[in-house]
Amino acid sequence: MKILKYKKFAGLHIVCKKCGRHIEVSQTTYKGCIHPLDRQKYKAVFKANGVRKTRDLKSLDYDDAIRELLDFKEELANPIQFISKPQKVEVKIELLKDCIMMFGDWLENVDVPNHQKRPRTNGYIKTTLQYLVRFSKFLEDNKFDLNKFKIYDLNDVIVGKYYDYLDETCKMASTHNHNTKALKNFNNFLINHKGFNVPNYFGKIKLKYESMNPTSIKDDDFKKLLDAISNKDSITIYPDGRRKNEYRPYTRDAIELVAYTGMRIEETMVLKYSDIVLDYDGNVQHLVGTDLKFERAHNWNNTKAPKKVMIPTSIELENLLNRLEYKKYLGSDKYLIADDYDISRKTLKTQISHSFTFFRKKAGLSDDFSIKHLRKTFLTKLHTKTGFIESLGYQRSAKVTLNNYIDKVQVVKEINRIGFGYFSE
Missing domain, CATH: 1.10.443.10 (Intergrase catalytic core)
Structure with a gap:
């Protein structure tokens, strides 16, 4: 398995965004992460005032990642000084696969202001992203190139075909709804939190009725x-x-x-x-x-x-x-x-x-x-x-x-x- 370039540096790790494991030293040590290179990110981990502080670094280049790490370390040492620092212009992400990774960071509260952070379990984050990966796999199976497919390329025809696909593959209404809810949340994130000017295609999907029939143990x-x-x-x-x-x-x-x-x-x-x-x-x-x-x-x-x-x-x-x-x-x-x-x-x-x-x-x-x-x-x-x-x-x-x-x-x-x-x- 190929990983990002790595040389030991205090506070620097490589994390797999698919399974959440640190993989910079040995894959076997971390239970055999086998996910591809494009799921990896550099990550800075420090302790400040007895509290563990982390940040996913944006760069995939080792030297640039080190510079980001040092900036983060200095920010922790001088938090007030960095408040007045002018914000960098955010690069507009458009590819669907990049938007999914950006959504994953948001779910993990990466670079989210404190007043907007929401605690979410690792299980919730993992399953939500799995539903989005399932949608990506559907596109790939239908001959769409994920390296070119932009969020603006979504349309009602694609969403409708995916809805039919879920109908065929999901035995239970609850499973169908879990997939749909994840896509609804993703679409809302792009529109309401990132300002994408895209239609809320998934918002038009009506959830299936879940017939409850509780049973008890004799x-x-x-x-x-x-x-x-x-x-x-x-x-x-x-x-x-x-x-x-x-x-x-x-x-x-x-x-x-x-x-x-x-x-x-x-x-x-x-x-x-x-x-x-x-x-x-x-x-x-x-x-x-x-x-x-x-x-x-x-x-x-x-x-x-x-x-x-x-x-x-x-x-x-x-x-x-x-x-x-x-x-x-x-x-x-x-x-x-x-x-x-x-x-x-x-x-x-x-x-x-x-x-x-x-x-x-x-x-x-x-x-x-x-x-x-x-x-x-x-x-x-x-x-x-x-x-x-x-x-x-x-x-x-x-x-x-x-x-x-x-x-x-x-x-x-x-x-x-x-x-x-x-x-x-």
């Missing part, structure tokens, strides 16, 4: 899953021979906590003993969680009070908290799950998700549900047994909850169980 299936969680026969063997133990001492506790709180996995993994609230008699009244998905979308700049979720206490949740010795750690800043382990919450979330899938298969259960269905199961039970689901803050609105999380079949079964008649008392 009680017996969940019990079988829990019984399968042990350190016996817990090794995954990958095709390349790698072995991974899917069991940890906290695996079952973590999966049960997701089930009994109804929170998303990442929200569950950050619950602490200090989030437990007792009543006047000293019994567990509820836990206080945070709707992280809402926070990222509507409170990303932390200008509002966090959206809290009041998690009711079930018999199962109280039993779990007793196993976790909540009375011993009550009020402390310790995580309920894996606090004593050197593991990030993000890694823990992924680990628990993978373990759930492994032990579901080990229990011989079908693959039509994942750990995410634990939330649907909890909210369905809460809805059918109490009717108080709207007031606890699990979703932004009752409509979102009813459409996306409530298993209608289970609602019918519960109605039948308690008895329903037009005239019966």
Whole structure:
């Protein structure tokens, strides 16, 4: 694999904009990046006042990149001096492939003023760019030269053919819509943030209707899953021979906590003993969680009070908290799950998700549900047994909850169980 010219220089790296890896020393060290040269950029990385500062350098020439790096370093050392420095005239980018790379930089907040920056996960950025690369590949397959294809060459005919292509290749409406939304955001970026005088072709596309049919996990299936969680026969063997133990001492506790709180996995993994609230008699009244998905979308700049979720206490949740010795750690800043382990919450979330899938298969259960269905199961039970689901803050609105999380079949079964008649008392 060919990479940009590189000589060791303090703060200088080469990053692949396709996979985000630093590749200046050895590709094998960084898990085998195989992406082409035109996806690479020089990158400056420094520490200023204890904070990591980075900047993607514009030049692809080594000497010019070094000059940019030194300017950036001086800017960090003298931030006020550089405020009054006249801005360079921006070179107008017109090629579609260059516009996509520019969009990628914007998503990563590269050279974006602080007041316009938005936090985005690496997963979101990666998948968004993959949808745009898919569109580029479609153009290439239809004999368009990407080295000449400009953003001004887009038209309704091309967009219409791509829409038909998505119709043929996307099995689910949600997949079709994810592709379309990425292109809509890209088009809006060019028009609203970069001032391109181009029609909003993708804005004319109507999203497909997504028929929601939430399902929940049967009680017996969940019990079988829990019984399968042990350190016996817990090794995954990958095709390349790698072995991974899917069991940890906290695996079952973590999966049960997701089930009994109804929170998303990442929200569950950050619950602490200090989030437990007792009543006047000293019994567990509820836990206080945070709707992280809402926070990222509507409170990303932390200008509002966090959206809290009041998690009711079930018999199962109280039993779990007793196993976790909540009375011993009550009020402390310790995580309920894996606090004593050197593991990030993000890694823990992924680990628990993978373990759930492994032990579901080990229990011989079908693959039509994942750990995410634990939330649907909890909210369905809460809805059918109490009717108080709207007031606890699990979703932004009752409509979102009813459409996306409530298993209608289970609602019918519960109605039948308690008895329903037009005239019966």
